[in-house]
Amino acid sequence: MTSMGKTRRMTAAGLAGAALAMALTVPAVADEGPAGEKAVAGAGWQLTQTGTDARFRGLAGVSRSVAWAAGSHGTVLRTTDGGKSWRNVSPAGAGELEFRDVEAFDARRAVILAIGEGEASRVFRTEDGGATWTESFRNTDPRAFYDCMTFFDHRHGLAMSDPVDGKYRILSTGDGGRSWTVLPDDGMPAALPGEAGFAASGQCLVSSGPKDVWLATGGGATGRVLHSADRGLTWTATETTVPAGEGAKGVFGLAFRDRRHGIAVGGDYRKDQPSPQAAAVTRDGARSWTASATPPPAYRSGVAWIPHTKSAALAVGPTGTDLTTDGGRTWRTVDTGSYDTVDCTADGACWASGEKGRVARASLR
Numbered sequence: 001m002t003s004m005g006k007t008r009r010m011t012a013a014g015l016a017g018a019a020l021a022m023a024l025t026v027p028a029v030a031d032e033g034p035a036g037e038k039a040v041a042g043a044g045w046q047l048t049q050t051g052t053d054a055r056f057r058g059l060a061g062v063s064r065s066v067a068w069a070a071g072s073h074g075t076v077l078r079t080t081d082g083g084k085s086w087r088n089v090s091p092a093g094a095g096e097l098e099f100r101d102v103e104a105f106d107a108r109r110a111v112i113l114a115i116g117e118g119e120a121s122r123v124f125r126t127e128d129g130g131a132t133w134t135e136s137f138r139n140t141d142p143r144a145f146y147d148c149m150t151f152f153d154h155r156h157g158l159a160m161s162d163p164v165d166g167k168y169r170i171l172s173t174g175d176g177g178r179s180w181t182v183l184p185d186d187g188m189p190a191a192l193p194g195e196a197g198f199a200a201s202g203q204c205l206v207s208s209g210p211k212d213v214w215l216a217t218g219g220g221a222t223g224r225v226l227h228s229a230d231r232g233l234t235w236t237a238t239e240t241t242v243p244a245g246e247g248a249k250g251v252f253g254l255a256f257r258d259r260r261h262g263i264a265v266g267g268d269y270r271k272d273q274p275s276p277q278a279a280a281v282t283r284d285g286a287r288s289w290t291a292s293a294t295p296p297p298a299y300r301s302g303v304a305w306i307p308h309t310k311s312a313a314l315a316v317g318p319t320g321t322d323l324t325t326d327g328g329r330t331w332r333t334v335d336t337g338s339y340d341t342v343d344c345t346a347d348g349a350c351w352a353s354g355e356k357g358r359v360a361r362a363s364l365r
Contacts, residue, residue: 045321045335045352045360048083056353057301058112058202060104061343067351069359070099070112078130080107082349083361089130097122100147101202103177105154111136111177113149113159115199121146123159125177137171137180144169147197148205150213158232160205160215163191168215170232187234192220194247200269201302201341203253212259214286218250218266225251225264227286241280241291242266248273253341255313257305260285263328265315267299275299279315281328294330296322302341307348316342316352 050056050069056077058070069077069086074094077086097114104110108129114122121139126132137159139146144161151157155176161169167190170183196219197204207213215226215235223244226235242264244250252266262282267275278300279292300317311327316339322331339354349363 044362045337046083046362047337047358047360048079048086050077050086050357050359052077052088052357054357055340055355056357056359057100057200057340058102059341059343059351059353059359060102060110061345061349061351062104062106063345063347064349064361064363066104066107067343067359067361068102068104068110069353070102071353072098074099074114076102076112076130077359078107078110082363083351083359086359087130089126091124091133091135094124100199101149103149103151103157105151105176109154109176111149111151111157113146113202115146117145118142121161123149123171123177123180134178136173136177145196146171147199148202150205150207152207152210152213152231156210156231158205158207158213160197162196166190168197168226168235172232183232187228189226189235189237191217192222192224195220195224196247198250198252198266198269198301201253203255203302203341204251206254206256208256209259212256212285214254214256214262216251216254216264216266218244218252219247220244220250223250223264223266225254225262225282225286225289229259229285236287238286238289240264240289241277243268243275243277249275252299252301253303253315255303255305257310261310261327262286263303263305263313263315263324264289265296265300265303265317267296267317269299269301271318279303279328279331292324292328292331294332296320296331297333302339302352304342304344304350306350307344307346314342314344314350314352316340316354318354321352 054071054075056069056071101113123137149159159171223242256262267278306312321335339352344350
């Protein structure tokens with residue numbers, strides 16, 4: 001591609017991302033649907049018909065057309081037509097499992113994580129769009145509880161467990177999830193008393209680029225973010241401004257648009273508790289964090305950068321969606337629908353999912 005052609009393509013992409021951000025600034029229009037759910041088309045979200053009441057905390061947007069959702073009761077859905085229809089592609093016999101994370105590479109290849117103590121934590125993978133699944137990992141340590149996973153590319157990925165023997169446990173794959181190995185914990189700092197990850201949105205472990213990965217924590221004295229620049233071999237821990245101190249409080253979700261610029265969201269997931277300072281930003285790869293001047297008004301579990309913008313991002317939680325257009329410094333609520341997680345794609349679409357089978361898409365089309 002010529003330099004001029006590349007410039008035109010990047011400019012078009014930037015305009016597309018900016019237009020998506022503008023679409024989500026429209027004030028929400030609440031409309032009670034047949035099942036008592038609120039339609040959120042007025043804020044840019046278009047609810048889709050999933051045909052299930054599962055809660056989807058795992059979400060992978062591949063493109064405008066393709067997305068995967070993983071949730072309660074062993075439920076996995078896939079769409080290839082932008083959410084017009086969803087196919088139930090749940091693994092056979094998985095009805096007792098809780099899927100909290102899905103990482104998808106395209107319409108056919110995906111990896112899903114089931115959470116829980118001991119053997120409840122499992123990893124499955126598919127290469128045929130979910131027609132068949134292979135269990136590639138089953139945790140046999142009763143002390144481990146896996147929360148999230150992330151992939152650097154289609155081969156290299158990590159999964160994380162709550163602390164075992166005082167340190168977070170990291171699982172690694174180099175073959176697209178076909179096999180997994182527990183990494184040595186020599187380079188992992190000690191966990192704080194009571195500290196753990198939150199399996200709330202599939203975003204307590206996120207990556208950017210070929211080697212950088214970040215881990216979000218809560219439940220300890222402070223909400224921390226751990227960073228590794230070598231695919232999980234060595235880590236450094238930094239305190240954030242997101243309050244913790246109790247088992248229900250801390251950093252729940254992370255998003256990095258490159259290896260330096262990141263956003264952390266969280267708070268207190270209990271409905272009757274306030275969540276001040278529910279967001280923070282970093283510009284140095286998590287070496288330091290600054291509280292958002294105007295944070296989201298309540299607990300948020302998921303966050304995603306809007307593609308092809310440098311400063312626009314979405315945060316979601318049970319009480320609404322918030323938008324920032326200044327890199328996370330200030331937020332404003334643009335919708336009041338309930339979502340647990342959000343993911344945006346390179347071709348200018350964002351997906352959100354949550355309770356009662358809710359999956360929505362925002363797009364330029």
